[in-house]
Amino acid sequence: MSLAANLFSTLQRLENATDEAQRPAPRLLAVSKTQPAAAVAALAAAGQRAFGENYVQEAAAKVRDLVELSLDWHLIGHLQSNKADVAAQIFDWVETVDRVKLVTALARHRPADRPPLNVLIQVNIDDETSKHGCTPDQVPALAEAIAAEPRLQLRGLMVIPTPYPDAALRRPAFQHTRALFDALAAQYPQVDTLSMGMSDDFAIAIAEGSTQVRIGTALFGARV
Numbered sequence: 490m491s492l493a494a495n496l497f498s499t500l501q502r503l504e505n506a507t508d509e510a511q512r513p514a515p516r517l518l519a520v521s522k523t524q525p526a527a528a529v530a531a532l533a534a535a536g537q538r539a540f541g542e543n544y545v546q547e548a549a550a551k552v553r554d555l556v557e558l559s560l561d562w563h564l565i566g567h568l569q570s571n572k573a574d575v576a577a578q579i580f581d582w583v584e585t586v587d588r589v590k591l592v593t594a595l596a597r598h599r600p601a602d603r604p605p606l607n608v609l610i611q612v613n614i615d616d617e618t619s620k621h622g623c624t625p626d627q628v629p630a631l632a633e634a635i636a637a638e639p640r641l642q643l644r645g646l647m648v649i650p651t652p653y654p655d656a657a658l659r660r661p662a663f664q665h666t667r668a669l670f671d672a673l674a675a676q677y678p679q680v681d682t683l684s685m686g687m688s689d690d691f692a693i694a695i696a697e698g699s700t701q702v703r704i705g706t707a708l709f710g711a712r713v
């Protein structure tokens with residue numbers, strides 16, 4: 490199947506899930522980690538605008554190669570503080586902010602000639618000690634720190650639940666994150682993005698209120 494065909498069938502599956510759940514359509518973030526710039530360009534030619542990358546270095550090369558396409562680039566991988574300067578320059582969104590140190594570094598390095606950097610707080614909803622993301626009770630303080638930075642725009646939350654093989658077991662994590670998101674949106678009117686759901690669980694995430702799904706495999710095929 491061509492990438493364009495994958496895109497159309499994925500959009501169709503999103504629409505089906507959206508209809509079934511009677512929810513507004515989420516944004517599709519095409520996760521392009523490990524994929525060459527040519528594959529990103531092919532999806533862009535078919536109409537896809539938003540792309541997710543996990544590694545700053547890898548993304549920097551693609552952003553540079555494809556600068557003329559004016560795509561929307563989201564960082565969805567863990568961000569080390571020493572890469573915050575590059576991340577603040579090349580991305581439109583950073584979805585993995587989980588500590589105040591990162592807030593300060595991103596704000597300091599966001600170039601003055603670019604719009605404020607869109608930021609999501611990554612929540613470690615299942616309390617896995619080995620994983621990244623802040624705890625649910627750290628969200629309010631982190632949100633306050635982000636909202637105080639004019640070079641950053643707080644847009645919402647991102648979550649990666651424990652990848653139980655049975656995707657239905659991820660539903661409680663989605664529900665918990667949705668509750669946190671509603672509380673945040675009630676306090677900050679600019680908060681409009683709940684990033685949850687991947688190739689194998691997006692239907693459940695949409696039913697639980699996702700506004701953005703992050704999909705790699707279903708679009709590009711298995712990663713090599």
Ligand SMILES: *Cc1c(COP(=O)(O)O)cnc(C)c1O
Nearest residue numbers: 520565687688703704705706707
């Ligand atoms: C790789 C990745 C995805 C996409 O996963 P697929 O199963 O390929 O759809 C989504 N979110 C994050 C954070 C990822 O690292």
